[in-house]
Amino acid sequence: MPSEVTQRQSRLRIEGVWKAYGRRQVLRGADLDVPPGALVGVVGENGAGKSTLLRIAVGQLTPDRGTVVRAGAVGYCPQQAVLNDSFTVLQHLRLFQVAYRLPSLARAYELMDVLGFAGCGRRRTGELSGGTRQKLNLLIALMHDPQLLVLDEPYQGFDWDTHQRFWALAARLRDAGRSIVVVSHLLHDLHHFDAVRQLREGRLETEETAR
């Protein structure tokens, strides 16, 4: 039977997770440990099961078998942004302020600065560029300062400057003790990670990193 435990200290531990969609067996005993203060990359070919693994990590999908231990508030940045095109950026922030029960939007405004879209508050999301939509998608995952960050290709469409700022932000959060897992396709980004895990044939193998 799959089991799922939520604890207070920040951490993600996935053990022996299996998942199939009908006859398509995607995960076959995947193990992943993301302790506090670690920035871990998950890589793998298209269709290897990276998004499936992350959806299981955050509790959006139930594994067929295996254990997921998740500790601390979770920030999940899905591959596809879940935004309402008729809402403005600010309306999204207010909506999630209520959802996360935040006393203020101070951190959200700081993140808008860091990600370089502070001037976009009054724009409707349906009119935003792909990269700016992705900035909002990431901001929504981070605005409640979660302890466990689960980010599925969080920098798709970012220009180079924003891309670099993303990594500086990720390093700061890691140094502050957050547990961070990022799905990445970009080989030139692998040196940012403390550990890289390659998803192959449903299991996670350890890759050497340049760090």
Ligand SMILES: Nc1ncnc2c1ncn2[C@@H]1O[C@H](COP(=O)(O)OP(=O)(O)OP(=O)(O)O)[C@@H](O)[C@H]1O
């Ligand atoms: N809801 C679903 N129903 C059926 N099959 C699915 C579903 N979601 C994913 N799959 C299949 O499971 C496999 C793994 O998909 P997943 O999105 O997890 O891979 P991925 O490694 O994230 O891929 P990519 O690099 O293209 O984003 C794929 O073959 C996909 O078609």
